[in-house]
Structure formats: structure tokens, C-alpha cells
Amino acid sequence: MAVSTSTSPPAVSGNDTGETMCPHRLVLEHVTSRWGVLVLIELLDRPYRFSELRRAIGRVGKGVSEKMLTQTLQTLERDGLVHRDARPVIPPRVDYSLTDLGREAAEQVRGLAEWTQRRMGAVQEARERYDVRKAAAAQG
Amino acid sequence: MAVSTSTSPPAVSGNDTGETMCPHRLVLEHVTSRWGVLVLIELLDRPYRFSELRRAIGRVGKGVSEKMLTQTLQTLERDGLVHRDARPVIPPRVDYSLTDLGREAAEQVRGLAEWTQRRMGAVQEARERYDVRKAAAAQG
DNA sequence: CGGCATCCACACAGATACTG
DNA sequence: CAGTATCTGTGTGGATGCCG
Numbered sequence: 001m002a003v004s005t006s007t008s009p010p011a012v013s014g015n016d017t018g019e020t021m022c023p024h025r026l027v028l029e030h031v032t033s034r035w036g037v038l039v040l041i042e043l044l045d046r047p048y049r050f051s052e053l054r055r056a057i058g059r060v061g062k063g064v065s066e067k068m069l070t071q072t073l074q075t076l077e078r079d080g081l082v083h084r085d086a087r088p089v090i091p092p093r094v095d096y097s098l099t100d101l102g103r104e105a106a107e108q109v110r111g112l113a114e115w116t117q118r119r120m121g122a123v124q125e126a127r128e129r130y131d132v133r134k135a136a137a138a139q140g
Numbered sequence: 141m142a143v144s145t146s147t148s149p150p151a152v153s154g155n156d157t158g159e160t161m162c163p164h165r166l167v168l169e170h171v172t173s174r175w176g177v178l179v180l181i182e183l184l185d186r187p188y189r190f191s192e193l194r195r196a197i198g199r200v201g202k203g204v205s206e207k208m209l210t211q212t213l214q215t216l217e218r219d220g221l222v223h224r225d226a227r228p229v230i231p232p233r234v235d236y237s238l239t240d241l242g243r244e245a246a247e248q249v250r251g252l253a254e255w256t257q258r259r260m261g262a263v264q265e266a267r268e269r270y271d272v273r274k275a276a277a278a279q280g
Numbered sequence: 281c282g283g284c285a286t287c288c289a290c291a292c293a294g295a296t297a298c299t300g
Numbered sequence: 301c302a303g304t305a306t307c308t309g310t311g312t313g314g315a316t317g318c319c320g
Contacts, residue, residue, distance in 0.1 A: 112249065
């Protein structure tokens with residue numbers, strides 16, 4: 001039967017088990033979730049179709065499984081960040097885009113991503129220093 | 141014997157298995173990781189001691205296990221975002237604070253968190269609309 | 281093509297015990 | 301107090317196969 005009482009999407013990251021937790025924490029988890037981040041950033045450029053989005057994300061790094069992309073999009077749609085436009089044609093065509101709300105979130109996320117790229121060098125150096133210090137300490 | 145060739149911390153989130161992945165993606169994952177986000181935000185206020193930080197995070201939501209906090213802090217330290225100041229006293233005292241680099245990241249993250257809080261209402265409404273639509277569609 | 285259902289592996293995350 | 305080490309359960313996330 002599948003459907004049962006299970007409403008909402010499986011939730012991208014973390015358990016939405018209705019715990020004693022401030023609700024905005026959950027939204028934050030959705031937005032900062034592994035694929036949520038990337039989806040928002042990609043959609044900031046322009047609307048994407050499902051597979052197109054999948055490929056676009058795959059391009060950046062390792063790639064997202066179709067299941068995870070579906071989950072992520074559903075969660076973001078439910079939170080009102082992503083708009084889903086399903087056209088009843090054959091073959092099916094579904095376009096995803098940011099809502100105004102989603103655009104706000106995505107811009108924040110993009111800021112973070114851009115910072116990461118800008119400062120990557122500094123992070124690399126810090127890592128090397130850390131590793132060297134660790135190695136030395138292991139000897140000492 | 142434990143140490144072996146495994147250098148660096150276990151990595152907060154995602155597998156740092158040395159895949160074919162842009163390095164900045166990893167940093168982004170660290171920063172946006174479940175506890176990384178919260179740690180950075182808390183440390184933006186002031187330095188914290190280990191347990192103090194643990195309690196501070198527990199206050200906001202469900203709470204972080206000591207193990208996860210350790211892991212998160214180590215990862216962020218390695219990336220050069222967090223400074224660890226261990227004093228050789230008894231009882232031990234370790235203070236964690238943001239580096240300049242970390243402060244930049246934390247401010248980005250805080251921006252995101254603040255946005256989430258501001259827009260929580262809109263998200264809630266969107267969710268209700270979504271759920272209603274879904275319920276209606278299920279009836280068909 | 282877009283999405284859902286099922287199965288499964290593995291890493292994340294918790295509990296516990298121990299060290300400095 | 302601030303970790304480390306180990307053992308274990310659970311859930312995330314991936315692969316596959318089937319529907320609209």
C-alpha cells in the first residue's frame with residue numbers, strides 16, 4: 001500500500017521525527033544539506049529540468065543519485081523554496097525553479113560557497129600546518 | 141595499532157575518501173555540516189570551553205554527542221577555522237575560538253541562520269499549503 | 281523522462297569505558 | 301574536564317527495477 005499515513009517527504013538530512021527542536025533548525029538543515037546547497041546554487045542561475053539538474057550537479061563533484069535529488073527537491077519544495085512545474089506532456093517534462101523565498105536562501109548559500117572558493121588556498125595551507133604539527137606530535 | 145597511516149580527523153560529514161572532487165566542496169561540507177554550522181555560530185559570540193560549547197548547542201536543539209563535537213572541532217581546526225587553545229593545567233582546560241578565517245566563514249553561516257529565523261513564518265505557511273495540496277491530490 | 285519502491289552497504293552518530 | 305578507543309544500531313544515501 002505504500003502511501004499510508006506518511007505525509008511529507010523523507011526529509012533530506014537529519015530526522016524530522018518531530019523532536020523537541022526549534023523548527024528553524026530543520027529548515028537550516030534542509031538548506032545546508034549536502035545536495036540542498038548545490039541545488040539552490042544551480043537554480044540561482046536559471047530553471048532546470050530534473051535530469052539536467054542532476055547532470056549539472058554531477059559536473060561540480062561526484063554526483064547525486066536520482067533518489068537523493070528527488071528527496072532534496074521535494075523537501076525544498078515543501079519548504080517553499082523551490083517551485084515545481086510539471087507539464088502533462090509526453091515525454092514528461094518537469095521544470096524546477098526558485099521561488100522568491102528560495103532565491104533569498106540561495107543567495108545566502110551562494111555567498112558561503114563563494115567564500116569557500118576564495119579562501120580555499122588559506123584552508124589548504126592551514127591543513128598542511130595542522131598535519132605537520134600532528135605528525136610531529138606523534139613522534140615527540 | 142590505531143594510528144597507522146590515517147592522518148587527518150574522520151571528517152565531519154561526507155566521505156573524504158580522496159575522491160575525484162573539487163577540494164572546496166569538502167570545505168563547504170565541513171562548514172555546512174550539521175554541527176559545524178552550530179559550532180561556528182556559537183563561537184561567533186565568544187570563545188567557549190568544550191563542555192560549555194556542548195551545552196550551548198544542546199540548548200538550541202537536541203544536542204550534540206561529545207564524540208561528534210570532538211570530530212567537528214577537529215575538522216574545523218584542521219581547516220584553519222577554529223583555534224584550539226589547550227592549557228596544561230589540572231583539571232584540563234581547553235578553549236575554542238574562531239580564527240580570522242573562521243570568523244569570515246561563521247559570518248556567512250550566521251547570515252544563513254538569521255535568514256532562516258526571519259523567514260520561518262513563510263516556510264511554515266508554504267509547508268501547510270504543500271501538505272494540503274498533497275492530501276487533496278491523494279484523494280484525487 | 282520523471283518518479284517511486286525496495287533492498288543493502290557503509291558511515292555517522294550514540295553509549296560506554298578508559299586515559300591524562 | 302577533555303578527550304580517546306571500541307563496539308553497535310540506525311539512517312542516509314546509492315543501485316536497481318518498475319510505473320505514469
